[in-house]
Amino acid sequence: xxxxxxxxxxxxxxxxxxxxxxxxxxxxxxxxxxxxxxxxxxxxxxxxxxxxxxxxxxxxxxxxxxxxxxxxxxxxxxxxxxxxxxxxxxxxxxxxxxxxxxxxxxxxxxxxxxxxxxxxxxxxxxxxxxxxxxxxxxxxxxxxxxxxxxxxxxxxxxxxxxxxxxxxxxxxxxxxxxxxxxxxxxxxxxxxxxxxxxxxxxxxxxxxxxxxxxxxxxxxxxxxxxxxxxxxxxxxxxxxxxxxxxxxxxxxxxxxxxxxxxxxxxxxxxxxxxxxxxxxxxxxxxxxxxxxxxxxxxxxxxxxxxxxxxxxxxxxxxxxxxxxxxxxxxxxxxxxx
Numbered sequence: 001x002x003x004x005x006x007x008x009x010x011x012x013x014x015x016x017x018x019x020x021x022x023x024x025x026x027x028x029x030x031x032x033x034x035x036x037x038x039x040x041x042x043x044x045x046x047x048x049x050x051x052x053x054x055x056x057x058x059x060x061x062x063x064x065x066x067x068x069x070x071x072x073x074x075x076x077x078x079x080x081x082x083x084x085x086x087x088x089x090x091x092x093x094x095x096x097x098x099x100x101x102x103x104x105x106x107x108x109x110x111x112x113x114x115x116x117x118x119x120x121x122x123x124x125x126x127x128x129x130x131x132x133x134x135x136x137x138x139x140x141x142x143x144x145x146x147x148x149x150x151x152x153x154x155x156x157x158x159x160x161x162x163x164x165x166x167x168x169x170x171x172x173x174x175x176x177x178x179x180x181x182x183x184x185x186x187x188x189x190x191x192x193x194x195x196x197x198x199x200x201x202x203x204x205x206x207x208x209x210x211x212x213x214x215x216x217x218x219x220x221x222x223x224x225x226x227x228x229x230x231x232x233x234x235x236x237x238x239x240x241x242x243x244x245x246x247x248x249x250x251x252x253x254x255x256x257x258x259x260x261x262x263x264x265x266x267x268x269x270x271x272x273x274x275x276x277x278x279x280x281x282x283x284x285x286x287x288x289x290x291x292x293x294x295x296x297x298x299x300x301x302x303x304x305x306x307x308x309x310x311x312x313x314x315x316x317x318x319x320x321x322x323x324x325x326x327x328x329x330x331x332x333x334x335x336x337x
Contacts, residue, residue, distance in 0.1 A: 032063035033223070033230055036073035036085035037258065039066060039169075041188055041269040042109035042215040043086050044255035045277075049241040051254050058240070060233035066258055069169045071142045074218065077102060083223045084234065089214045089283065093290030094141035096315050103224055103317040105217045105231065106328070107283050108238060111273035113213040115147035117205040118194045119183035120176065128155045128205045131162055134182040137175050140166040141294070143213055148185040149293060151207040159297060173197070188269045189261040214283055224317065231320050238277050239324065245275040278328045279318045287312045 035050075037043050046064075049055060055062040065082070067073040073085040074092065078099050087095075092104065119125035123134060128151050138145045152159060165181050169190065176184045177197055183205070184194065195202045217238070224231055245251055252267030259266060291309060318329045322336050 032061040033084050033227070033234065034082045035062050035064045036067045036076055036082040037064050038070040038073040038086055039068055039189075039259055040070055040086070040088075040215065041114065041255070041259065041266060042111060042213065042273060043259075044251045044266070044270060045108045045238060045241060045245045045275045046086060046217075047255045047258050048244050048251060049237050052241065052244060054237040054241050055234065058233045058237040060230045060237065062234070069139060069142060070215070071139060074102075077218060077220060080220070082220075083227075084217065084219050086215050087218050088143045089216070089286040090143045090146045090290050091141060092216065092218070092315065093287050094294055096287075097291065097294060097310065101221050102218050103221060104279075104283070104315055105219055105224075105317060106235060106238075106277045106279050106321050107214050107216045108277055109215040109270075109273050109275050110282075111213055111270065113143060113147050113210045114269060115144040115185060115187045115210075115213075116191050117148060117151055117183050117185045118176065118191055118198070119203045119205055120179070120198065121201045121203050123179075123182035125183060125203055125205075128152070128207075129157075131155070131183060131205070132157055133162065135163045135165050135180070136183045136185060137165045137167045137172050137181040138185040139169050139172075142169075144185040144187055146211065146290065146293070147207060149297070150209075150211055151185075151205060154208050189259060189265065192261070192265065212282075212286065214286060216283065217277075224320075228320065232324065235277060235320055236324055239328075242275060242277065276328075277321065278330070279316060279321055280330050281332050284312050284316070284331060287315065 037046060050062060050064045067076065070087045070091045074087040074095055076082050077085040078095065078101060124130060125134065136148065138148055149159060167175060172184045172186055172190060173193060175181045176194060195204065219231060248267045248271055251270060252263035256263045256266050288309065313333060318331055318334055319337060322329045
């Protein structure tokens with residue numbers, strides 16, 4: 001039924017994309033926290049907080065910038081281009097193995113993974129089993145990469161049973177449409193655009209059980225050290241915005257211009273998402289699972305070899321959230337300082 005909904009809405013998305021207007025933003029402010037907002041439906045709590053001026057009302061200036069995807073947002077933060085970003089557990093697990101200098105402050109959204117694999121029927125693909133030997137595009141270490149792994153595993157296919165083609169998210173549409181790849185693992189709103197263009201040639205492949213996806217707030221260590229008050233104000237504004245994000249129609253109308261989609265489509269994409277600022281043991285478990293996959297996957301041969309699992313607890317700093325509301329922190333083995 002989810003696939004049918006995507007197909008039904010995708011034709012409208014394609015026609016609306018051309019006329020969607022990007023939100024206006026203020027000029028740069030030297031004192032502002034530079035915030036990378038990925039093109040990800042679960043980012044709408046931050047978008048709503050920003051567009052409702054709650055950051056300003058709480059006393060922190062934020063310069064929010066749209067970024068192509070979570071992986072790129074996190075990379076840009078690590079490189080110093082941004083102070084704060086959002087990232088999925090997959091992106092965080094991949095980068096934390098070979099990068100440092102950032103901490104997870106809170107999860108802002110949890111939902112069933114909305115990634116899918118869009119394939120071309122003309123490439124001889126009707127089911128997931130038909131992916132064997134095919135060229136499949138995906139953003140490396142992105143959420144859709146993990147979803148593709150889950151889908152292949154459900155068919156007892158190893159990742160080396162297919163030809164993975166690592167692409168930028170913006171390249172996937174043209175690569176699939178032109179036939180350079182046979183299938184593309186991606187997420188909304190790209191799924192709708194692909195289905196709208198391919199029409200009857202499109203096949204949407206779903207894993208029997210979708211993994212859970214989390215979107216977390218990440219800050220650079222130096223920002224956390226030198227601007228702790230601004231970090232606390234950022235979190236308090238996001239907590240207050242939870243009342244606004246409970247209205248999914250409002251979320252859709254506010255977030256759609258940022259994500260280049262339609263309000264009704266976005267509202268449907270996040271209908272079952274849990275928008276709550278928290279740090280839960282489930283995030284720790286998810287990060288550990290993703291790290292095990294990355295360390296053991298042939299797709300990550302360039303990741304430094306490790307002899308033991310990294311200590312995931314070192315990636316989180318619950319203190320700022322704990323100081324605001326201790327009930328929002330539920331992590332085994334962590335004690336407030």
